[in-house]
Amino acid sequence: MTQRIQVLIIEDDFRIADINRELVEQIDGFQVAAIAKTGNEAIAFLEQADPLPALVFLDVYIPDRAGLDLFREIRHHYPAVDVIMLTAANDAGTIQQALRGGIFDFLVKPVNFERFEQSLLRYREQLAVFTTHEELGQPDIDRLLGQKHVDTPAGTSDSELPKGIDPLTLNDVFHVLLAAAAPGVNAMETGKAVGVSRSTARRYLEHLVSTGDAKAQLNYGEIGRPERRYVPWTK
Template sequence: MGELTVFIIEDDFRVADVNRQQVEQLPGYRVAGCAKTMAEAFDILEDTQLQPDLFLLDVYIPDSPGLALFRELRIRFPEAGIVFLTAAKETGTIGEALRGGAFDYLLKPVSFERLQQTFSRFRQQHVLLSTRTELFQQEIDLMRTGGDAARNSAQTEGQLPKGIDRLTLDRIADIIRKSPAGGMNASDVGTAAGVSRSTARRYLEHLTAAGQVKAQLNYGDVGRPERKYIPSE
């Protein structure tokens, strides 16, 4: 997957420049444009036919009373994510933003680490939703909580979900690490590991959710796309 595009809407040009610099330090992202007002934002977006993957915006925009800009963006760009970066701390504003579908709500000044956490989680969600036809509960949980936090917690506690044992997990992980360039499907992994296809699939999805394995769909000439697993880079 290529870079995700970000459009920044911030009325203070100095803050906007800082935001741009921080976003462009994040792997897999590029800033596609900036605007100081709602009118300027929509002029740029309409002129360029830009379809950003993510908007980063302030609440306090001169020509956008309340959350007018946020509501308009949700209508015009329903598939784009929206992250607030603002000094607005009012619970009513925060509640409306989150209920309205904002991906995250960050208060100024935000640390680079916190910003990075949000953008990493957004990219994980974007990848899952754009490359998959179905999701398992563990993957939905991963999108909601963030993969790094989930992995760190699991590693710290040394716990595995019910139905996953360490020896089999390590064996399947090793099989994928040594797999051919095109990856392996669940049946092939099951045969190599000496387990059933459904068991192999369960372990492979656990490894995928943990970020140790990547799943990809290979489309053939006929029939349903084949799901193959490859090592994470």
């Protein structure tokens, strides 16, 4: 079994912290290593953690120090640990400082699950890219930065996509589709190749059908219901 990505949640409200734990652990490949209610608890955990968590969810509003100060402290002493802000703070100055400091993502409470999942799936994909590649081409870098490049399906910018469709995951599904031999791929095969559930893969495949980048066809086997398989649409 692939080792799960460890997450530290820094949140002083235990009810919200428990909800965030449930959200994290609904997503394949992630596990909450600890919950810290204060900055001191968070630093104490990081000082003794072996291995360190890969990712921290951090609220700007914590009782014993400013969240941005804790963010900078974590980035300085634990540069290998990535941080996602999950906070009610939405003022431009806080967001700008977080972006300048190297935040991975900034989620404003209350965040819906689809946006939350999108962030973690993008993070999981980034880790996979860095652990499986010694060098990255421009298309790889563009995908990590959320930029559209030549071999992408139609309408892959965040502003063009419907809710719940992440551009990086969409590109992964699209490339699985392009690489598939006849008679195409089904949702289960696509999900295994990309690292998402069958239902998630089906949602992305159907989105590609709706944009004209793929077509679905029924494959009639010898037993059971016909299977829905997907192939690239030849334009």
